[in-house]
Amino acid sequence: MMHVFRPTFQRFTIAALSAVALASAASGEVPSDNVTTFEPTDTERQIFAEPGISFAEGADIYATVCAGCHMPEGQGAIGGGAYPALSGNENLEYPDYAIFIVTNGYKAMPSFGHLLDDEQVASLVNYLQSNLGNSYEPTATPDMVAANRPQPD
Numbered sequence: 001m002m003h004v005f006r007p008t009f010q011r012f013t014i015a016a017l018s019a020v021a022l023a024s025a026a027s028g029e030v031p032s033d034n035v036t037t038f039e040p041t042d043t044e045r046q047i048f049a050e051p052g053i054s055f056a057e058g059a060d061i062y063a064t065v066c067a068g069c070h071m072p073e074g075q076g077a078i079g080g081g082a083y084p085a086l087s088g089n090e091n092l093e094y095p096d097y098a099i100f101i102v103t104n105g106y107k108a109m110p111s112f113g114h115l116l117d118d119e120q121v122a123s124l125v126n127y128l129q130s131n132l133g134n135s136y137e138p139t140a141t142p143d144m145v146a147a148n149r150p151q152p153d
C-alpha cells in the first residue's frame, strides 16, 4: 500500500498538501501576500470542468463565449473593432447565416466550429433567433450545422 501511487491517491495527496499550504499561509509561515485564494463560482466550475465548452443551453453558451464581443443583450459595440448588434437583427430570421458564421467564422468574427458540437451550435442559433430582442421561430437543427462544416472530399 505504501508505494502504490494510484491516481486517486495522488489527487488526495495534492489536495492534502494544498490544504497544508493554505493552513500555513493563514498562520503566517508563508508570506501571505504571495498567496491568492480562489473560490470558483458555479459557472467557473462548469467552464473549468473539462476542455471545450461544456454548456448545452444556447443562453449559457452565448453568455460565456459571445457576449464578450456582442455584449450581454446583443447590442453590439464599437471599440477595438465593430461588433454588430445581434439584437433586432434581420439576418437571424433564417438560421443558415448564423450557423455558417459561428461554425466557420467570417472576417473578424472567430470560428467556433472546433469548440462547439452540432447540438451546441443549433441551441445557440435557436437562442439568437428567439431572444436578444429577436422573435423569429427557432429553426436551427444539428443536421444544418453538420452540413455547414467542412465536408470530406
Ligand code: HEC
Pocket: 062, 065, 066, 067, 068, 069, 070, 081, 082, 083, 084, 086, 089, 091, 097, 098, 101, 102, 106, 107, 108, 109, 110, 112, 124, 128
Ligand atoms: C472576438 C469577438 C467576437 C466573438 C467572441 C464573437 N463574435 Fe460574432 N462577430 C464578430 C465580428 C467582428 C463580426 C462582424 C464580422 C464582419 O462582418 O466583418 C461578427 C459577426 C457575427 C454575426 C453576423 C452578424 C450580421 O448581421 O452580419 C453573427 C450572427 C455572430 N457574429 C454571432 C456570434 C456568436 C453566436 C458568437 C458566440 C459563439 C460570436 N458571434 C462571438 C466578433 C465576435
